Amino acid sequence: xxxxxxxxxxxLRQQNIKLSHHRLKVLEYLAKHHIHPTVEQIYDDLHKxxxxxxxxxxxxxxxxxxNAGLVRIITIEDNETRYDLEVEPHGHFKCERCGxxxxxxxxxDKISTNELNHFEIREKSVYFKGxxxxxxxxxxxxxxxxxxx
Amino acid sequence: xxxxxxxxxxxLRQQNIKLSHHRLKVLEYLAKHHIHPTVEQIYDDLHKxxxxxxxxxxxxxxxxxxNAGLVRIITIEDNETRYDLEVEPHGHFKCERCGxxxxxxxxxDKISTNELNHFEIREKSVYFKGxxxxxxxxxxxxxxxxxxx
DNA sequence: TTACTTATTTGTAATAATTACAATATCATA
DNA sequence: TATGATATTGTAATTATTACAAATAAGTAA
Ligand SMILES: [Mn+2]
Ligand SMILES: [Mn+2]
Ligand SMILES: [Zn+2]
Ligand SMILES: [Zn+2]
Numbered sequence: 001x002x003x004x005x006x007x008x009x010x011x012l013r014q015q016n017i018k019l020s021h022h023r024l025k026v027l028e029y030l031a032k033h034h035i036h037p038t039v040e041q042i043y044d045d046l047h048k049x050x051x052x053x054x055x056x057x058x059x060x061x062x063x064x065x066x067n068a069g070l071v072r073i074i075t076i077e078d079n080e081t082r083y084d085l086e087v088e089p090h091g092h093f094k095c096e097r098c099g100x101x102x103x104x105x106x107x108x109d110k111i112s113t114n115e116l117n118h119f120e121i122r123e124k125s126v127y128f129k130g131x132x133x134x135x136x137x138x139x140x141x142x143x144x145x146x147x148x149x
Numbered sequence: 150x151x152x153x154x155x156x157x158x159x160x161l162r163q164q165n166i167k168l169s170h171h172r173l174k175v176l177e178y179l180a181k182h183h184i185h186p187t188v189e190q191i192y193d194d195l196h197k198x199x200x201x202x203x204x205x206x207x208x209x210x211x212x213x214x215x216n217a218g219l220v221r222i223i224t225i226e227d228n229e230t231r232y233d234l235e236v237e238p239h240g241h242f243k244c245e246r247c248g249x250x251x252x253x254x255x256x257x258d259k260i261s262t263n264e265l266n267h268f269e270i271r272e273k274s275v276y277f278k279g280x281x282x283x284x285x286x287x288x289x290x291x292x293x294x295x296x297x298x
Numbered sequence: 299t300t301a302c303t304t305a306t307t308t309g310t311a312a313t314a315a316t317t318a319c320a321a322t323a324t325c326a327t328a
Numbered sequence: 329t330a331t332g333a334t335a336t337t338g339t340a341a342t343t344a345t346t347a348c349a350a351a352t353a354a355g356t357a358a
Contacts, residue, residue, distance in 0.1 A: 018325075020335055039315080054337050059316070061335095078224045079315075079345075091260070093268060104264040111240070111260065111275060115253040118282040119242060126260060126275050133267040167354075169306060188344080203308050208345070210306095228316075228344075 002086065005031060008070055015068050022053060026061040027070070027085075036074055036082040036092070036101040076101070076127050089124060095132035097139070102132065151235065154180060157219055164217050171202060175210040176219070176234075185223055185231040185241070185250040225250070225276050238273060244281035246288070251281065 003011075008027060012019055029042055043058045062083055065071040074082040076094050082101060091106040108124050131139065152160075157176060161168055178191055192207045211232055214220040223231040225243050231250065240255040257273050280288065 018334065020325080022336070052337080056317085056338075057336055064335095075224055075227045078227060078230045081227045081315085093265060093270075095268075096271065102268075104262065106260050111255050113253065113277075116242060116277070118285070119244075119251075119277075120280040120285055121242075121277050122245065122279040124275075124277050126273075128262075128265070128268075128270050128273050130271040131269040136267070136269055167305065169354080171307070201308080205309080205346085206307055213306095230344080 003070075011070060012068055017064055017068050020061075022050070022057050023061045023064060025050060025053075026058060027065060030065075030071065030083060030085040034085065034103075036084050038080050038082055042083070074101070074125075074127075076129070091126040091128065093128045093130065093132070095135055096129055097131055097135040100132060104128075151180075152219075160219060161214075161217055166213055166217050171199070171206050172210045172213060174199060174202075175207060176214060179220065179232060179234040183234065185233050187229050187231055191232070223250070223274075223276075225278070240275040240277065242277045242279065242281070244284055245278055246280055246284040249281060253277075 005028070009019060009024075012023075017023075025046055026042060029046055030037070033041075033045075035041075039055065039058050039062065042062075043053070043055045046058070047053050062071060062073075066073055066083075069087065070085070072084040072087045074084055074092060076082070076092065086103065089106065089108045091104045093102040093104055094100070095102070106126055108126065111124075111126075113121065154177070158168060158173075161172075166172075174195055175191060178195055179186070182194075184190075188204065188207050188211065191211075192202070192204045195207070196202050211220060211222075215222055215232075218236065219234070221233040221236045223233055223241060225231070225241060235252065238255065238257045240253045242251040242253055243249070244251070255275055257275065260273075260275075262270065
């Protein structure tokens with residue numbers, strides 16, 4: 001249920017957010033790489049293509065896109081913010097060994113919130129941490145258990 | 150279902166974590182102030198009592214206590230880490246206006262995780278953002294709606 | 299107690315992510 | 329093409345966290 005690139009352009013136009021070259025490149029990057037990238041990753045990769053791109057512009061673009069509701073900001077670790085084009089509610093699992101962030105579907109409404117009746121909820125986040133299957137296998141092959149991860 | 154101070158001391162001794170004066174002060178602070186404080190808050194408040202306390206020690210103590218399983222690290226915003234003595238699973242609601250973080254109970258196991266069957270889950274987090282009842286009222290009294298928050 | 303060993307604390311410096319801001323470039327429209 | 333508004337850049341500032349070595353405190357056994 002991912003939005004098409006054209007739909008996103010329309011959304012941006014509706015909200016009077018200019019479709020500047022760099023913004024579209026950032027958007028395109030997110031659309032191509034569903035890996036919840038960091039600013040660093042986006043900047044490093046795009047910089048190869050667009051040598052004049054600055055990191056500030058990546059930040060600016062992501063904030064503009066987030067305000068427009070096209071991009072979701074994911075905070076799992078306090079030392080890195082990650083960005084996601086998928087704005088439909090879903091959970092995130094971060095592997096503590098390889099760092100990859102996986103999506104998983106959740107029925108967010110099953111989380112009872114009767115205690116929050118008088119709160120206005122604007123955003124819901126669910127994230128898990130642990131070890132992914134690939135890393136579990138590697139860990140089994142070696143004996144890294146001893147060192148904790 | 151909060152742990153008693155004595156129980157926590159026993160846990161620390163079991164794990165061979167020394168009950169140093171400063172660590173106990175940090176622990177005591179968390180026990181008295183269930184406000185999910187930042188390092189800054191802990192440091193500022195304790196520093197009045199213990200003028201020789203350094204911020205590094207607050208970080209060290211919190212990490213030691215977290216490793217011992219007595220303290221939970223909460224990452225909601227990427228620019229501030231918060232700490233919680235309550236390690237039983239529960240959700241957090243952060244008010245985007247006043248910044249207060251509220252607890253709420255969740256039945257974490259209701260979140261279906263069949264997609265994560267082959268993952269080893271070590272930690273689950275649920276947090277919401279929005280506006281708390283107090284702020285909603287204040288906002289209604291004024292007309293801050295216009296400015297978005 | 300004392301001497302010795304080990305862990306903690308301190309203070310400062312380094313790191314790293316993000317933001318602020320002013321100058322410059324680009325875009326949209328007339 | 330000219331004009332005004334917005335986007336982008338580059339740099340500097342800010343801020344949270346970590347690294348590290350020296351000083352201090354705590355723990356232990358004689
Ligand atoms: Mn995602
Ligand atoms: Mn809590
Ligand atoms: Zn992994
Ligand atoms: Zn509030």
